[in-house]
Amino acid sequence: MMALLGVVLGVVALIGGGVLLVRGASDLATKLGVSPMIVGLTIVSFGTSAPELVVNVLGAFRGETALAFGNVVGSNITNLSVVLGITAIIAPISIQGDLVRREVPLLLLGTTMLTVMALDGLLEGYPPALGLTDSIVLLLVFCIFLYITAMDVVRPTQRDQLFVDIEQSHIVHDGVTPSHSVLFMLAGGALLFVGGELTVRSATTLAAGFDVSPTIIGLFLVAIGTSLPELVTSVVAALKKESDLALGNVIGSNLFNTLFVLPTSGLISKISIPEGGVLDLGMSWILAAILIPLFFIGKAQLGRLPGAILLLVYAGYAFFRIQGQLA
Numbered sequence: 391m392m393a394l395l396g397v398v399l400g401v402v403a404l405i406g407g408g409v410l411l412v413r414g415a416s417d418l419a420t421k422l423g424v425s426p427m428i429v430g431l432t433i434v435s436f437g438t439s440a441p442e443l444v445v446n447v448l449g450a451f452r453g454e455t456a457l458a459f460g461n462v463v464g465s466n467i468t469n470l471s472v473v474l475g476i477t478a479i480i481a482p483i484s485i486q487g488d489l490v491r492r493e494v495p496l497l498l499l500g501t502t503m504l505t506v507m508a509l510d511g512l513l514e515g516y517p518p519a520l521g522l523t524d525s526i527v528l529l530l531v532f533c534i535f536l537y538i539t540a541m542d543v544v545r546p547t548q549r550d551q552l553f554v555d556i557e558q559s560h561i562v563h564d565g566v567t568p569s570h571s572v573l574f575m576l577a578g579g580a581l582l583f584v585g586g587e588l589t590v591r592s593a594t595t596l597a598a599g600f601d602v603s604p605t606i607i608g609l610f611l612v613a614i615g616t617s618l619p620e621l622v623t624s625v626v627a628a629l630k631k632e633s634d635l636a637l638g639n640v641i642g643s644n645l646f647n648t649l650f651v652l653p654t655s656g657l658i659s660k661i662s663i664p665e666g667g668v669l670d671l672g673m674s675w676i677l678a679a680i681l682i683p684l685f686f687i688g689k690a691q692l693g694r695l696p697g698a699i700l701l702l703v704y705a706g707y708a709f710f711r712i713q714g715q716l717a
Contacts, residue, residue, distance in 0.1 A: 393599055396592025397607075401615030403585025404441035407578045408619055412437030414574025438623060438639065439646040440578075441616035444586035445608075446651050450658035457593055459661055460608025461616065462652045463670045466501070467609070468617040469640045470677035471704035473624055478697025481628040483637050485685050489542060490638045494681050496535070497641050500648045501678040503528065505671045508663050518663040525656030532649035602712075605664040610708050637692075644678075666711060673707055 415437065442465050449458040477483060485491045504520075507528070511518035593612055597604040620643050627636035655661060663671070677700075684692050 393592045393596035396588055397596060397611060398615070400585045400587075400589030400592055401441070401612065401618075403581045404444060404589060404616060405585075405618055407444075407581030407583075407585055408437050408440040409578070410574045410581065411440055411578030414571040414576075414578060418568060418571035418575070436646060436650075438619040438643050439651055440582055441585070441619070442613075442647055443651045443654065444582045445589055445612060445616065446655040447658065448583075448586045448590045450655040450661075452590060452594075453659060454590060454594055454604055455655070455659055455661045456664040457590065457597075457604040457608045457612070458652070458655045459664060459667060460603075460605035460670070461612050462647045462655075463667070463674050464609035464613030465617050466644045466647055466674045467670070467677060467704065467707070468613050469620050469644055470674070470681070471700045471707075472614070473617060473621045473640055474637070474692060475697040475700035475704070476621065477624045477628045477636050477640075478692040478700070479694050480625055481631065481633075481636075482691050482693045482697075483628065483633045484689075484691035485637065486634050490634045490641065491685070493638065493641045493645070494685055497644055497648075498675075498678045498682060500528075500531065500645055501675050503531065504648050504652065505675050508661075508671060509668060511663075512668075518668070520652065520656045520661040520663070522657065522660070525653035528649050528653040529657075532645075532653070535645060535649060603664055603666070605666065605670070606712060609670065610712065666714070669711070677703075 442461055445461050446458040449455065449461070474483070485494075507524040508520045509518045589612060593607045594604060596611075597607045620640055623639045624636040627633075627639065652661070684690075684696060
């Protein structure tokens with residue numbers, strides 16, 4: 391029970407630290423002349439992925455690569471099933487602009503690259519893993535993604551709906567001094583470190599106590615907790631009828647997880663794909679692939695029924711994976 395409480399408290403600290411870091415960085419960047427659009431498209435997406443990044447980096451330093459793997463892949467699965475499912479049940483999601491429409495296939499491409507790189511060992515006869523070279527390639531692709539995003543803001547060809555949604559979301563707060571912004575960032579960083587350390591230690595102890603793989607703890611406990619910022623942001627955006635922001639938040643977070651968070655961990659320590667990890671990568675890929683027909687065929691929207699189906703798919707997969715570990 392103490393280990394479980396430690397995980398919960400650690401995740402709460404991670405979320406609080408991420409919120410403070412995003413607020414401080416967003417306000418400070420705007421005061422330094424950075425476009426609110428770049429803030430909304432990069433800093434906010436990074437901030438919602440900050441909990442995953444801290445858990446993964448600390449896990450890599452401690453050699454808990456199974457937890458790091460489960461956290462990222464579990465977060466991606468949770469975002470594409472639970473977060474999108476709940477958001478669609480509240481208000482159907484449809485793509486109105488071109489930027490988010492472009493990021494949907496980009497997510498599938500990134501997920502495919504990660505899956506192929508992680509599993510190429512199976513084709514060559516050695517244990518599958520994400521190595522140093524793989525991580526560098528994924529990070530280079532991430533740099534290309536950031537460049538394209540920056541060019542969309544600097545040289546916009548039209549008034550995209552995502553820009554309108556970001557302006558209406560009031561990311562930047564008035565009346566906040568630069569010193570306050572720095573304090574928010576420092577406090578957020580401290581909370582992230584403390585929360586990450588507590589989460590990694592407690593999750594490892596919890597996995598040993600229940601005799602399950604740390605991957606399972608990362609997939610279905612830590613990942614759900616670290617995905618709460620994405621859930622809150624997407625639900626609020628959906629209630630405001632800001633569909634592009636609701637979907638873009640999830641897509642952006644998964645791209646950060648896939649092309650930045652996990653490869654950064656791979657630079658620190660080779661990430662071996664744990665038992666059952668092939669299924670987890672496959673599920674992550676399937677959920678990303680499902681978005682293509684949903685948003686490019688027919689009504690091009692994620693309605694309440696598909697949203698409910700996504701939740702059932704997650705529940706069934708969680709039962710299958712956990713039951714398999716406990717059997």
